[in-house]
Amino acid sequence: MLPLEMLDKRMDAPQCPPVSPPPCLHALHARNVSLKLFPVTCEYIKGEKQFYYRAQQFYEDVPASEEGMLGDFMEIGNVDLEGSRQFLKRFVAGTHCALDCGSGIGRVSKGVLLPVFEKMELADMMEHFLLHAHEEYLGDDADRIETYYCYNLQEFTPPKHKYDVVWMQWVACHLTDKDLMNFLMRCKKSLRPNGVIIMKDNMARQGCKLDPIDSSISRHLDIMKCIIAKAGLEVLAVEKQEGFPEVIMPVWMIAMK
């Protein structure tokens, strides 16, 4: 059973006040690249932004399994993990503790982070993913998970000065520009000296692309870099994940501090 104190859960999502389009979106509107994105992400249903409400609904029906984490592309799992391990190697300074954001069942924690870091923490909005990670998927390595944070990242503030690496894979796409920028700022404060944030995500070939099924936004790499710069972070390296089928959107890894 998951020790209760390890599951730090907050279900009471605050009412989100209306927000102005972040500067990146202003720029996009000006260049006529991405229209209609702001209205879609800022409608309300049951007190939450429609964008977040739909993602919550989507993941409630996703099974707590590797298939669930990878959708229709199970075959990319090993290539993905190997690409991540090689990229991570270039940036590991300390090996004390890492945070896996949008961890799901801990697929990345298991295959990339736990072999490197002494301790880990996982953050995800879905309780059934975190429970499966702890009770089954991570096996004996679950003993080295210090905390499971069951939070929406847009409302989550990680502890300060704690992590050598903050990993965010396939979850930046689930945050609005403004929430992503603010979350990156909070992650920056959570790093130990020489710590890095690594983001791995789908990047649109052009502009921004909204997927209404899982409620995610894929952004062009330049747009993502703009959000990262607004968060006060410096990009250390960007690398495209090679070996994925051509039919899927390009996936890039970005290391920043």
Ligand SMILES: C[S@@+](CC[C@H](N)C(=O)[O-])C[C@H]1O[C@@H](n2cnc3c(N)ncnc32)[C@H](O)[C@@H]1O
């Ligand atoms: C495509 S899965 C990726 C899981 C994992 N990073 C991996 O690569 O296997 C996306 C994960 O992000 C989580 N997620 C989506 N939106 C979130 C949010 N706003 N806050 C926290 N977690 C979120 C989902 O619950 C899901 O576990």
